[in-house]
Ligand SMILES: [Zn+2]
């Protein structure tokens with residue numbers, strides 16, 4: 001097994017920082033209506049990591065809503081400045097969606113798939129090189145399955 005990477009990140013005001021030891025299972029952008037609200041009009045860009053690989057320093061606030069699927073979707077943000085940091089689904093409580101823009105160093109992560117593209121605004125041009133899903137595709141495979 002190759003050596004895992006580590007990442008650091010944080011919010012816009014600096015009150016919350018985090019460190020991740022591990023590799024992401026997937027990097028996706030999500031165009032669902034809910035993500036468009038969180039992101040002020042674009043998609044959210046998310047790198048999926050195991051929750052226990054993430055160490056947070058600072059005070060997070062959170063909120064949640066019930067998705068059409070019946071799953072509860074939570075989102076976590078800096079209690080001081082509101083920067084989006086993580087998302088989570090009750091369907092996959094062991095995983096976190098780390099908002100790509102909150103990673104604070106040069107890194108190689110980029111989305112390889114766009115999901116919920118059926119809800120994207122008409123003016124959006126999605127990179128045709130990315131895999132595209134009209135709605136929710138299957139979850140990325142969990143790590144350490146064996
Ligand atoms: Zn902040």
Ligand SMILES: [Zn+2]
Pocket residue numbers: 030031032033034035036044116
């Ligand atoms: Zn979404």
